[in-house]
Amino acid sequence: MTFAVHGLPVARGIAIGRAVLMGGRVDVAHYFIEPSQVDAEIARVREGRNAVVEEIQRLQHTIAGMGPKEAPHELSALLDVHLMLLQDEDLIDGVKHWIRERLYNAEWALTTQLEQLSRQFDEMEDEYLRERKADLEQVAERILRYMKGVPSPVAAPPPRRRTQELLLDDSVDVPLVLIAHDLSPADMLQFKQSVFAGFVTDVGGRNSHTAIVARSMDIPAVVGARGASQLVRQDDWVIIDGDEGVVIVEPSPIILAEYGFKQRQAELERGRLARLKHTPAVTLDGEKIELLANIELPEDAAAAVEAGAVGVGLFRSEFLFMNRRDGLPGEDEQYEAYRRAVEGMGGLPLTIRSIDVGADKPLDEADRHSSHLNPALGLRAIRWCLADPAMFLIQLCAILRAAAHGKVNLLIPMLAHASEIRQTLALVDAARADLDRRGLAYGPVQLGAMIEIPAAALTLKTFLRHFDFLSIGTNDLIQYTLAIDRSDESVAHLYDPLHPAVLNLVAQTIAECQAQGKGVSVCGEMAGDTAYTRLLLGLGLRSFSMHPAQILAVKQEVLRADTRRLREWAREVVAAEEPAQLMAAQGPW
Ligand code: PEP
Ligand code: MG
Numbered sequence: 001m002t003f004a005v006h007g008l009p010v011a012r013g014i015a016i017g018r019a020v021l022m023g024g025r026v027d028v029a030h031y032f033i034e035p036s037q038v039d040a041e042i043a044r045v046r047e048g049r050n051a052v053v054e055e056i057q058r059l060q061h062t063i064a065g066m067g068p069k070e071a072p073h074e075l076s077a078l079l080d081v082h083l084m085l086l087q088d089e090d091l092i093d094g095v096k097h098w099i100r101e102r103l104y105n106a107e108w109a110l111t112t113q114l115e116q117l118s119r120q121f122d123e124m125e126d127e128y129l130r131e132r133k134a135d136l137e138q139v140a141e142r143i144l145r146y147m148k149g150v151p152s153p154v155a156a157p158p159p160r161r162r163t164q165e166l167l168l169d170d171s172v173d174v175p176l177v178l179i180a181h182d183l184s185p186a187d188m189l190q191f192k193q194s195v196f197a198g199f200v201t202d203v204g205g206r207n208s209h210t211a212i213v214a215r216s217m218d219i220p221a222v223v224g225a226r227g228a229s230q231l232v233r234q235d236d237w238v239i240i241d242g243d244e245g246v247v248i249v250e251p252s253p254i255i256l257a258e259y260g261f262k263q264r265q266a267e268l269e270r271g272r273l274a275r276l277k278h279t280p281a282v283t284l285d286g287e288k289i290e291l292l293a294n295i296e297l298p299e300d301a302a303a304a305v306e307a308g309a310v311g312v313g314l315f316r317s318e319f320l321f322m323n324r325r326d327g328l329p330g331e332d333e334q335y336e337a338y339r340r341a342v343e344g345m346g347g348l349p350l351t352i353r354s355i356d357v358g359a360d361k362p363l364d365e366a367d368r369h370s371s372h373l374n375p376a377l378g379l380r381a382i383r384w385c386l387a388d389p390a391m392f393l394i395q396l397c398a399i400l401r402a403a404a405h406g407k408v409n410l411l412i413p414m415l416a417h418a419s420e421i422r423q424t425l426a427l428v429d430a431a432r433a434d435l436d437r438r439g440l441a442y443g444p445v446q447l448g449a450m451i452e453i454p455a456a457a458l459t460l461k462t463f464l465r466h467f468d469f470l471s472i473g474t475n476d477l478i479q480y481t482l483a484i485d486r487s488d489e490s491v492a493h494l495y496d497p498l499h500p501a502v503l504n505l506v507a508q509t510i511a512e513c514q515a516q517g518k519g520v521s522v523c524g525e526m527a528g529d530t531a532y533t534r535l536l537l538g539l540g541l542r543s544f545s546m547h548p549a550q551i552l553a554v555k556q557e558v559l560r561a562d563t564r565r566l567r568e569w570a571r572e573v574v575a576a577e578e579p580a581q582l583m584a585a586q587g588p589w
Contacts, residue, residue: 001250001349001418002247002248002249002250002251002252003231003248003249003250004050004247004248004249005200005225005226005227005228005231005232005246005247005249006202006223006225006245006246006490007200007222007223007224007226007228007241007245007246007247008157008205008206008211008222008223008225008245008492009206009220009221009222009241009244009245010204010206010211010214010215010217010223010242010245011199011211011214011215011217011218011220011221011240011242012219012220012242012243013218013219013220013241013242013243013332014239014240014241014259014263014265014266015175015177015197015198015219015220015235015237015238015239015240015243016174016175016197016238016240016256016259016260016263017174017175017176017197017198017237018176018177018235018236018238018239019172019176019177019179019232019234019235019236019237019249019550020102020176020177020178020179020196020234021112021115021179021180021229021232021234022108022178022179022180022181022183022229026296027062027081027108028076028108028110029107029108029109030104030105030107030108030187030190031105031190031194032102032103032104032105032106032194033099033103033104033105033197034103035103036307038099038100040070040341041099041105041106041109041179042100043097044106044147045092045095045096045099045106045109045110045147046092047146048106048143048144048147049091049092049143050141051146052086052139052142052146053083053086053150054085055077056082056083056086057083059079060080061077061182063075063076063079063586064076065098066512069559072547073560073574073588078135081132081135082135082138082139085132085135085136085139085264086139088263090117091113091117091136091140092527094112094113094116095109095110095113096109097109098112098113106147107144107147107437110140110144110147110249110472111140111144112144112234113147113546114136114137115131115234116138116139116234117136118133118136118477119233121133121136121265125302126241126349132377134363136229141588143198151227159525162521163555169206169335171305175195175198176195176197177183177196177197177198177199177200177240177346178191178196178198178199178200178227179199179200179201179228179229179232179238179476180199180200180201180344181201181202181203181229182201182202182204182210183199183201183205183210183321183528184210184322184323184361184362185209185210185320185322185360185361185383186209186213186218186319186323186364187210187294188213188214189213189297189319189322190323191217191219191381192213192216192281192296194299194542195497196219196386197216197219197220197361198219198220198221198238198240198242199219199220199221199222199223199240200221200222200223200225200228200229200232200238200240200247201222201223201224201225201229202218202224202225202226202227202228202230202450203222203223203224203226203487203489204223204487205223205485205486205488205489205491205492205495206223206224206486206492206495206525207334207475207478207479207486207487207495207524208223208360208450208486208487208523209319209360209361209487210223210360210487212475212525212547213296213526215451215525216294216295216296216547216548216549217545218547218548218549220240220241220242221240221242222240222241222242222245222246222247222358223401223489224245224489224490224492225245225247229555230245231249232247232249232448233433236249236252237249237250238249238253239240239251239255239256239259241262241334250290258540260461266360273505273552273553273556274552275310276308276552276555276556277552278308278560279555279559281555281558281559282396282558282559283537283561283562283563284559284560284562285562285563285564287537287542287563288535288542289542289543289544289558290310290521290542290543290553291308291309291310291326291544291545291546291551291554291558292309292310292311292312292314292351292521292523292543292544292545292546293305293307293309293311293313293314293548293551294312294313294314294315294316294523294528294545294546294548295312295314295315295316295341295548295549296315296316296319297320298320298337298338298340298341298344299340299344300341300343300344300548301315301340301341301344301345301350302345302346302532303548304548304580305344305345305346305348305547307549307551307552308548308551308552308555309347309348309548310348310349311345311348311350311407312341312345312348312349312351312353312450312545313351313353313471313523313543313544313545314351314352314411314471314514314523314545315341315352315353316353316355316356317338317352317353317354317355317356317395318355318356318361319355320334321355321357321362321363322357322361322363322364323363324364327549328391331360331394331397331398331401332398333397334394334395334399335397335398335401335402337404338352338399338401338402338408339401339402340397340487341402341484342402342403342405342406342407342408343405343406345406345407347406347407348407349406349407349408349409349544350407350408350409351409351410351411351448351471352399352402352408352409352410352411353411353412353450354382354392354395354396354399354411355381355384355385355392355395356380356381356382356413356414357380357381357384358363358375358376358378358379358380358381358383358384359376359378359487360373360375360376360476360486360487376479376485377440379413380414380499381413382412382413382414382415382420382424383414383535384422384537385424386420386424386427389423392427393427393430393431395433396410396427396430396431397431397434397440397442399445400428400431400432400435400442400443401435401440401441401442402417402443403443403444403445404441404443406443408443408445408446408521409445409446409447409448409468409469410428410446410447410448410524411471412424412447412448412449412450412541413449413450413452413473414452414453414476415453415457415463416453416455416456417448417455418459418462419448421462421463421466422424422466423426424521425447425466428447446468446469447466447467447468447469448467448468448469448470448471448473448519449463449466449467449470450470450472450473450476450523451463451470451471451472451473451477451505451509451523452472452473452474452475452476452477452480453476453477453480454477454480454481454501456507457505457508459479460508460509460512460513461512464512464513464518466514466552467518468519469518469519469520469521470509470513470515470518470519470520470525471520471521471522471523471545472506472509472510472521472522472524473496473523473524474502474506474521474522474525474526475524475528476524477495477502477505477506477524478495478497478499478502478524479495481499481502482494482495482496482499482501482502483499495582497526497529497532498573498576498579498580498583499579500575500576500577500579502537503574504571504581506522506526506536506539506573507539507570507574510539510540510541511539511540514540519543521541521543521544522536522543522545523543523545523546525546526544526555527544527546527554528544528546528547528550528551528557529550530553530554530557531583532533532548532559533554533558533561534566535566535570535573536559537558537561537563537569537570537585538563538566538567538568538569538571538573539572539574542568544552569582
């Protein structure tokens with residue numbers, strides 16, 4: 001039966017494929033293994049199962065010698081049930097299927113099979129049998145716990161592989177779409193090199209970091225599609241409409257045909273845009289516009305240049321620090337990573353943002369489940385760095401060393417206080433002194449601050465006194481101005497880039513920088529959204545930083561714009577009570 005689930009559109013386009021469910025458990029690793037690793041992964045599960053069987057048998061042996069008071073008969077019966085479930089071939093055969101045919105790692109295969117069997121239990125008429133689902137979950141949990149102590153031999157996710165190779169028993173090349181309750185930004189990044197043609201999550205806001213990473217992958221995605229991971233079943237056919245935020249499950253042939261047509265139209269549009277790649281971004285009235293890229297990994301740098309960026313305006317360095325088993329990266333490892341990014345730029349500037357973890361960007365699973373009441377208002381970004389100056393110094397030294405290999409800008413996130421600025425600048429000086437002491441080469445960097453807290457936007461003079469350039473982080477500026485958690489889908493309708501308060505802060509920041517002859521760019525998601533290109537141009541913005549996939553669409557807007565005609569209109573939009581209405585009316589183009 002066809003049905004639809006509605007959510008928030010985060011990455012454009014249409015994906016049609018079979019559902020891969022990443023079960024409710026988000027604390028197990030999910031990655032694809034190489035075919036040569038299949039036997040080893042199956043052996044891990046079998047070993048886990050056997051260990052748990054032995055554990056239960058030992059327990060049975062112990063309680064056999066006890067009286068009915070210490071070990072009631074029910075306990076022994078329960079252990080029998082657990083043993084029976086563990087020895088049920090459906091569990092192990094299913095797990096083997098997911099490992100062999102789909103190349104899931106052992107933990108992913110086990111949780112997927114658990115999900116399948118749980119649904120079968122849910123459908124059982126007999127209440128006693130239905131309740132055995134809890135026992136099944138318990139035995140799976142025990143196996144997972146055992147496997148945690150026996151890590152997978154696969155250290156890193158393998159490279160992108162064609163879907164056909166993953167569906168060894170399928171003769172056709174079937175795209176796969178991932179359906180999950182939630183994905184951390186690091187999980188999402190892990191899938192960057194994988195096969196998925198689209199993503200759906202139950203939770204998340206349009207500008208959560210998970211959504212941002214999905215957008216950077218340039219494949220259709222919908223977040224906040226509540227209940228999707230419960231309603232969609234493994235292998236269901238799914239259409240993801242990333243333009244409208246709709247997920248259609250088991251579509252009829254007519255619906256499939258319609259979306260197939262839309263998909264082809266989008267491909268044609270991409271082809272048309274590709275012709276603009278080598279066209280300079282200049283407006284009709286001759287204003288040169290700088291289109292920069294936002295990246296997450298050093299390897300993205302060369303791809304950004306290839307996509308037509310004239311530099312990187314935001315390298316989110318925190319992704320180098322996430323989900324690591326062996327502690328934070330040391331200075332040499334970071335230096336090598338930044339150097340790779342600098343070299344990938346081929347002489348174009350690279351803006352490295354110092355680490356911005358916290359809130360919806362946890363370092364790892366433990367961090368994710370920590371119980372801070374308001375993580376977005378807590379120890380995040382520069383606050384986290386200044387709380388651990390030794391760690392921050394290591395990053396600063398690594399960035400300064402990388403600057404010896406090309407043009408590097410250093411961007412500091414989430415500053416609000418003059419004291420934070422002072423401490424940060426003192427640490428940059430300390431990093432230089434440390435490198436001098438050690439006789440290590442380093443290069444000059446332009447220093448920039450992100451304007452993403454209203455307090456910063458309202459004290460621009462302080463910032464401009466100390467920094468060479470500013471970069472407006474609209475994602476957080478909107479979150480903190482409107483008191484809307486950017487990763488909470490329940491308040492997503494109030495997350496409004498066009499709120500007059502937000503527009504005034506953005507407009508003032510641009511105007512103040514221009515007045516003082518300092519560089520200013522926008523690196524939040526507004527910069528890559530063509531709905532706002534003309535408004536930002538009208539406000540005087542000349543530097544936009546966005547996902548590489550958005551560059552050509554924004555360039556098309558730039559080529560059609562006349563900033564002289566947009567100026568007055570933009571002023572009116574900012575002054576309006578309901579700017580969205582003015583924006584919707586035909587502008588001066
Ligand atoms: C922003 O806040 O706009 C920004 C670019 O930074 P991030 O999305 O990483 O918080
Ligand atoms: Mg931010």
